[in-house]
Amino acid sequence: MTALLGLGGLLVVVGVWLIGIYNRLVRLKVRCEDAWAGIDVQLKRRYDLIPNLVETVKGYASHERETLEAVIQARQVGIDASSVGDQARAENLITGALGKLFALSEAYPDLKANTNFAQLQEELSSTENKIAFARQHYNDTVRQYNTGLETFPNNLVGGTFGFAGREFFEVELDAERAAPKVEF
Amino acid sequence: MFGALRLWRRMASWAHDSDATYHDLIARNKRNSVLLVVGFIAFTGVLVGLLSAALVGGEPAAAAPVGLFAMGVAGVVAVWSYYGGGPAILRMSGAERIAKNDDPQLYNVVEELAIGAGVPVPPVYLIRDTAMNAFATGRDPEHAAVAITWGLRQKLSRDELQAVMAHEMSHVRHFDIRLMMLLATLVGIVALVTDFFWRTLRFRSWSGAGGGRRDSKGGGGGMALVLFVLAIVLSILAPLVARVLQLAVSRQREYLADAGAVELTRNPEAMISALRRLDADDEVLEAANRATAHLYVVQPIKKFEKRARGLLATHPPTEDRIRRLQQIVVTPLAGAAT
Numbered sequence: 001m002t003a004l005l006g007l008g009g010l011l012v013v014v015g016v017w018l019i020g021i022y023n024r025l026v027r028l029k030v031r032c033e034d035a036w037a038g039i040d041v042q043l044k045r046r047y048d049l050i051p052n053l054v055e056t057v058k059g060y061a062s063h064e065r066e067t068l069e070a071v072i073q074a075r076q077v078g079i080d081a082s083s084v085g086d087q088a089r090a091e092n093l094i095t096g097a098l099g100k101l102f103a104l105s106e107a108y109p110d111l112k113a114n115t116n117f118a119q120l121q122e123e124l125s126s127t128e129n130k131i132a133f134a135r136q137h138y139n140d141t142v143r144q145y146n147t148g149l150e151t152f153p154n155n156l157v158g159g160t161f162g163f164a165g166r167e168f169f170e171v172e173l174d175a176e177r178a179a180p181k182v183e184f
Numbered sequence: 185m186f187g188a189l190r191l192w193r194r195m196a197s198w199a200h201d202s203d204a205t206y207h208d209l210i211a212r213n214k215r216n217s218v219l220l221v222v223g224f225i226a227f228t229g230v231l232v233g234l235l236s237a238a239l240v241g242g243e244p245a246a247a248a249p250v251g252l253f254a255m256g257v258a259g260v261v262a263v264w265s266y267y268g269g270g271p272a273i274l275r276m277s278g279a280e281r282i283a284k285n286d287d288p289q290l291y292n293v294v295e296e297l298a299i300g301a302g303v304p305v306p307p308v309y310l311i312r313d314t315a316m317n318a319f320a321t322g323r324d325p326e327h328a329a330v331a332i333t334w335g336l337r338q339k340l341s342r343d344e345l346q347a348v349m350a351h352e353m354s355h356v357r358h359f360d361i362r363l364m365m366l367l368a369t370l371v372g373i374v375a376l377v378t379d380f381f382w383r384t385l386r387f388r389s390w391s392g393a394g395g396g397r398r399d400s401k402g403g404g405g406g407m408a409l410v411l412f413v414l415a416i417v418l419s420i421l422a423p424l425v426a427r428v429l430q431l432a433v434s435r436q437r438e439y440l441a442d443a444g445a446v447e448l449t450r451n452p453e454a455m456i457s458a459l460r461r462l463d464a465d466d467e468v469l470e471a472a473n474r475a476t477a478h479l480y481v482v483q484p485i486k487k488f489e490k491r492a493r494g495l496l497a498t499h500p501p502t503e504d505r506i507r508r509l510q511q512i513v514v515t516p517l518a519g520a521a522t
Contacts, residue, residue, distance in 0.1 A: 038299065042299075119288065122288060122289055122292065123288070123292070126289075126292035126293070126295070126296060129292075129296040130295065130296050130299050133296055133297070133299040133300030133448075134299050136300065137299065137300070137302055
């Protein structure tokens with residue numbers, strides 16, 4: 001009788017413990033999804049701004065077709081991307097293409113003086129910063145989630161209930177602002 | 185990211201806190217806020233009790249209910265200060281809330297940093313003053329506000345503006361704002377109340393000189409005198425203690441907010457040049473007073489305080505802050521930039 005009770009107690013304790021692990025993994029996963037939603041909002045905003053920018057630039061520098069095409073194409077690649085990795089590569093493409101477009105605008109004083117263009121430039125560079133910040137946050141949450149999944153005994157619980165690790169949103173090094181590091 | 189983490193630890197150790205991590209910092213600010221409120225209530229009870237005993241002259245036992253009542257009032261004041269302190273400080277500073285259309289760049293910068301810091305976007309306020317300064321207030325990141333003077337807004341480049349606002353967002357993120365807000369309001373109230381009692385005390389000694397003496401025949405007189413002296417000592421000490429407390433808690437968190445800002449923006453140069461610009465400005469911010477001085481990014485009442493360096497300054501010298509920032513070398517990390 002006591003042995004049975006003891007066994008029952010043990011089962012309850014283990015059960016509660018497993019539920020705790022499961023809930024923790026769910027929490028981490030939801031945080032990743034939230035963080036991804038944060039990036040997604042900014043990506044969509046950027047897709048919305050780009051056509052306006054292209055139209056504005058066309059009015060002043062219509063013969064810079066190649067640069068404009070590159071921006072439009074990169075945007076399309078971003079919209080079509082399905083995985084986190086593809087998305088990250090597409091965003092690098094857009095950032096690069098936009099960078100070229102803004103560098104080119106230096107040669108057109110009329111374009112630079114256009115308030116609409118100045119506004120779009122501010123909005124786009126702000127959106128780019130927001131993507132960068134949201135990416136940092138997303139990668140932090142993914143790191144926590146992935147670590148949570150890989151450690152024992154979470155990996156057993158995670159495996160049983162079909163939790164899968166998530167992909168980091170990575171950018172090319174030169175497109176990224178260098179991380180500060182203290183030298184001694 | 186690891187670079188930033190190392191940077192964080194290093195900067196934390198500069199502030200004489202070798203093991204302070206981000207969460208410890210928040211926990212400490214929350215704990216100190218509770219301590220401050222408890223201390224404020226206890227202090228008010230004792231002070232008012234003693235003062236009333238001194239004024240009425242006599243039985244210390246009679247002072248107990250008065251003290252308890254004062255503690256109740258202090259509790260109400262503390263609750264008001266917790267919920268209404270942020271808006272009160274903004275009002276006191278003459279800050280006006282602005283919308284995105286009023287200043288898209290400023291608004292964008294704050295939005296970016298809020299995303300980076302993982303906190304909700306706080307309302308942005310503008311102070312119509314040509315002096316250069318900025319501050320953050322509120323009880324937690326969900327109820328925070330950032331404010332900047334028009335003068336500072338005009339003179340900063342986008343990167344510098346980002347650095348200054350990142351400094352303020354760090355105060356928000358670290359829960360510095362809660363402790364600082366409680367300090368500003370409670371210290372202000374302590375000063376106000378002691379002031380009031382001082383006046384009453386003087387008034388009594390002029391007009392009703394006989395009042396106290398008549399009741400206290402013989403032995404009671406000695407007791408009343410002790411209480412009277414104690415009350416005077418306390419009411420002299422009260423604003424001083426409050427002031428030193430305010431200074432002590434304020435300076436080290438400026439270093440940490442600078443570090444937090446650079447951790448967010450990854451751009452120490454912009455923080456340095458913004459500080460240089462701020463330091464070059466000698467204008468006095470009219471809306472700032474002694475209760476709110478510690479809230480700002482740089483000391484707002486400089487002209488007066490520049491002579492009184494050291495213990496009496498609410499902020500560390502700007503050169504010192506710049507020196508610490510210069511020790512951060514930005515180098516690209518090899519491999520994935522995560």
